[in-house]
Amino acid sequence: MTENLLSGPVADVAGQAGHPPDHPPRMGFFTDTSICIGCKACEVACKEWNLVPDNGLELRGTSYDNSGDLGANTWRHVAFVEQTRPAGQRPVALGMPAMGPPAGQQAADPDRDVSWLMMSDVCKHCTHAACLDVCPTGSLFRTEFGTVVVQEDICNGCGYCVPACPYGVIDLRPGDGRAWKCTLCYDRLRGSQEPACAKACPTDSIQFGPWDELRERAQQRVARLQQQGVPNARLYGADPTDGVGGDGAFFLLLDEPEVYGLPPDPVVTTRDLPAMWQRAGAAALAAAGIIAAAFLAGRR
Numbered sequence: 001m002t003e004n005l006l007s008g009p010v011a012d013v014a015g016q017a018g019h020p021p022d023h024p025p026r027m028g029f030f031t032d033t034s035i036c037i038g039c040k041a042c043e044v045a046c047k048e049w050n051l052v053p054d055n056g057l058e059l060r061g062t063s064y065d066n067s068g069d070l071g072a073n074t075w076r077h078v079a080f081v082e083q084t085r086p087a088g089q090r091p092v093a094l095g096m097p098a099m100g101p102p103a104g105q106q107a108a109d110p111d112r113d114v115s116w117l118m119m120s121d122v123c124k125h126c127t128h129a130a131c132l133d134v135c136p137t138g139s140l141f142r143t144e145f146g147t148v149v150v151q152e153d154i155c156n157g158c159g160y161c162v163p164a165c166p167y168g169v170i171d172l173r174p175g176d177g178r179a180w181k182c183t184l185c186y187d188r189l190r191g192s193q194e195p196a197c198a199k200a201c202p203t204d205s206i207q208f209g210p211w212d213e214l215r216e217r218a219q220q221r222v223a224r225l226q227q228q229g230v231p232n233a234r235l236y237g238a239d240p241t242d243g244v245g246g247d248g249a250f251f252l253l254l255d256e257p258e259v260y261g262l263p264p265d266p267v268v269t270t271r272d273l274p275a276m277w278q279r280a281g282a283a284a285l286a287a288a289g290i291i292a293a294a295f296l297a298g299r300r
């Protein structure tokens with residue numbers, strides 16, 4: 001495998017970052033959205049364990065979700081995606097609880113069925129993390145578990161990481177100015193405990209474990225769902241040849257990534273930096289040559 005620091009598959013993410021060969025295996029999240037019930041226990045557990053400030057609850061008129069989006073004060077976010085389809089085209093029942101209109105009431109449009117997709121989103125702990133590549137202070141670092149952590153006491157609030165993230169995850173906290181995001185509960189991992197969100201999830205929609213094992217489990221789960229007649233079941237972020245070298249946190253989705261607000265083909269934003277620096281260097285050399293030639297011509 002060709003080793004490329006900014007893109008491409010990487011066999012040993014923590015090793016590439018300089019951790020000694022006896023470092024622990026890469027750890028990650030497999031979030032199986034097909035069994036998420038939208039209870040938001042993961043959001044609450046994350047806030048409680050990590051002391052993430054309350055940022056209020058608000059219904060925005062587009063969804064029953066009341067906590068908005070991922071951000072500096074929301075490190076796990078459960079998206080509710082409401083879908084309607086012509087009556088009779090119900091998705092295959094996955095054994096999840098369901099309910100119709102309250103007694104005595106009718107659906108607004110009886111010709112259409114409504115269903116929800118629910119997905120607990122989080123930092124992807126990318127194999128190639130542009131947030132980490134661009135951080136000038138070393139506040140962002142790759143842990144021995146292969147995850148990406150931001151250290152608030154070193155962050156200077158420059159904000160370079162924010163536009164660098166292809167998923168729009170990392171964010172500056174208003175009134176504080178520093179960058180914050182999911183740490184995959186680094187402190188708990190160092191104490192051999194699973195992250196708070198995975199611990200709290202009552203359905204095991206969020207699974208934590210060694211990355212290789214999770215990928216195998218995820219592939220088996222997709223195959224089983226497809227056998228059961230869910231053809232749209234797919235993995236997102238589990239492919240080490242994708243534009244970010246695969247995600248440390250990947251997902252089983254029941255529809256296209258765009259439906260959940262995820263980029264369909266994310267690319268690490270620093271991928272082209274070496275080529276850009278080469279071109280800039282060549283241009284600088286050419287300019288220096290022209291200036292030297294003009295100087296010499298002037299002396300004749």
Ligand code: SF4
Pocket residue numbers: 123124125126128129130131132148164165166167168169170181
């Ligand atoms: S998802 Fe964004 S914030 Fe998280 S590791 Fe990747 S680039 Fe960094």
Ligand code: SF4
Pocket residue numbers: 035036037038039040041042043078118120200201202203204205206
């Ligand atoms: S705790 Fe589990 S089931 Fe509840 S919202 Fe989070 S991922 Fe879904």
